[in-house]
Amino acid sequence: MDWILLIYRLPTNDSRARVAVWRELRRSGAQHMQQSVVAVPDTDAFAGDVTRLRGVLEEVGGQLTVLRARALADGDDARLVEAWNEAREDEYREFAAECAKLLVEIDKEFAKEKFTLAELDEEEAELDKLQRWHGRITKRDVHDAPGGPAAASALREAETALARYADAVFERTQ
Numbered sequence: 001m002d003w004i005l006l007i008y009r010l011p012t013n014d015s016r017a018r019v020a021v022w023r024e025l026r027r028s029g030a031q032h033m034q035q036s037v038v039a040v041p042d043t044d045a046f047a048g049d050v051t052r053l054r055g056v057l058e059e060v061g062g063q064l065t066v067l068r069a070r071a072l073a074d075g076d077d078a079r080l081v082e083a084w085n086e087a088r089e090d091e092y093r094e095f096a097a098e099c100a101k102l103l104v105e106i107d108k109e110f111a112k113e114k115f116t117l118a119e120l121d122e123e124e125a126e127l128d129k130l131q132r133w134h135g136r137i138t139k140r141d142v143h144d145a146p147g148g149p150a151a152a153s154a155l156r157e158a159e160t161a162l163a164r165y166a167d168a169v170f171e172r173t174q
Helices: 015-028 046-061 072-112 118-142 148-173
Strands: 004-011 033-034 038-042 064-069
Touching: 015 046, 033 072, 033 118, 038 046, 046 064, 072 118, 072 148, 118 148
Parallel strands: none
Antiparallel strands: 004 038, 004 064, 033 038
């Protein structure tokens, strides 16, 4: 697999710039190789991320050098893929935990018999956030991290629970 290496330089003593770049790197899922050097898979899925990072760095007075790279030994690529998948696994675990929190919240509403449209709107907003988050993770999961199916299952459970709650709300408010 080929990779895109991003080597960036930030203005000194500008915490605003560091935070802006950190947020953009986090959003892209870029894998840190060493200080100020990150990698993303060389696929079309990451082209927009590279463009956005370049824009953020220009905006804060930094610099970005972007290079295509290919591992020279199988072990080199395997280590990078493993690190990439570990990062996706962490994201999938956190995501599944948030799905579980939504299930608990919906169960709590059933237990309290709180079947209001306002509460339904709140839970729908939470599910929408989870769906968008799952989409971002799966976009980055180009190496099929093992936690992907469990995360997809957790999202389906949350969707099913919310549908059940929505039915209960509509039954009681009609």
